[in-house]
Amino acid sequence: MAPIDRHCLILLDKQSAFYFLQRVKTKCKSNSESMKRFVSFLLFMALGTLTLLGQARQVTGSVVSADNGEPLPGVTVSVKGTSVGAITGSDGTYSINVPQDGEFLVFSFVGLLTPELEIANNTLIAVVMEQDLMALEAVVVTALGISREKKALGYSVTQINAEDIEQKPESDIGRVLSGKAAGVRVTATSGVSGSGTNITIRGYSSIKGNNQPLFIVDGVRF
Known part of the structure; x- marks a missing residue:
C-alpha cells in the first residue's frame, strides 16, 4: 500500500457502522487509490454483515x-x-x-x-x-398413556361421565357400564345378587381365549 501523505479526520460517535465508514471515505482527503480500494472493501464488508444480521x-x-x-x-x-x-x-x-x-x-x-x-x-x-x-373433549388417553386426538384414532371412543355413574351407583364396574356404552354387552355370571359379570365388546373375538376387556386406571391395570 502506498504511504498516505495526509491525515484523516475520523469522528467517533454512536452512529451505525455503515454510516461511520461513509464518513471515513468522505473525510479522507488522500488521493491514494489503495486507500480508496481499502475503504470500499470495508464498506462492502460492513454492508454484508449488517444484511446478514438483519435476516x-x-x-x-x-x-x-x-x-x-x-x-x-x-x-x-x-x-x-x-x-x-x-x-x-x-x-x-x-x-x-x-x-x-x-x-x-x-x-x-x-x-x-x-x-x-x-x-x-x-x-x-x-x-x-x-x-x-374445550379442546380436552377431543383428546383421548389410550391404554399406553398416550394423548391422541379422537380424529387421529382408527377406532371409535365412547365416553361415560361421572354424572352417569352417580345416577346408578354399583359396586361392580361391569354393571356401571351396562346400557351406557354402545357395543358393550354385560351379563351376570349367575342369578345371585352381587355376583360378578362378563363383559364383551362387539362380540367374541376368540373361541378359547379370554374375551374380557382390559381395564386401565391411571396407567395401572385394574
Whole structure:
C-alpha cells in the first residue's frame, strides 16, 4: 500500500457502522487509490454483515405448565405466517431463528391453549401454557398413556361421565357400564345378587381365549 501523505479526520460517535465508514471515505482527503480500494472493501464488508444480521435473529426461552410449573416437552414453537418452527426439548426449552419479518411466536400443544406472543426486540421469551377445556373433549388417553386426538384414532371412543355413574351407583364396574356404552354387552355370571359379570365388546373375538376387556386406571391395570 502506498504511504498516505495526509491525515484523516475520523469522528467517533454512536452512529451505525455503515454510516461511520461513509464518513471515513468522505473525510479522507488522500488521493491514494489503495486507500480508496481499502475503504470500499470495508464498506462492502460492513454492508454484508449488517444484511446478514438483519435476516434472522435467535430467540430462546422455556415453556412450562400453568398447573404445576413443570417443563413442557414437545411443544411446537413457530413464527406466525412462516414455515420456521422448533420443538421444546425434554427440559421445556427451545431455540428458534426468527426471520426479519417475523412478528409473533405461536406455541401449540394438544389440549392446551395456543398463545401468540409478540417478539418485538425480545431475545428471551418464557411461556406458561394453560389447559384448553374445550379442546380436552377431543383428546383421548389410550391404554399406553398416550394423548391422541379422537380424529387421529382408527377406532371409535365412547365416553361415560361421572354424572352417569352417580345416577346408578354399583359396586361392580361391569354393571356401571351396562346400557351406557354402545357395543358393550354385560351379563351376570349367575342369578345371585352381587355376583360378578362378563363383559364383551362387539362380540367374541376368540373361541378359547379370554374375551374380557382390559381395564386401565391411571396407567395401572385394574
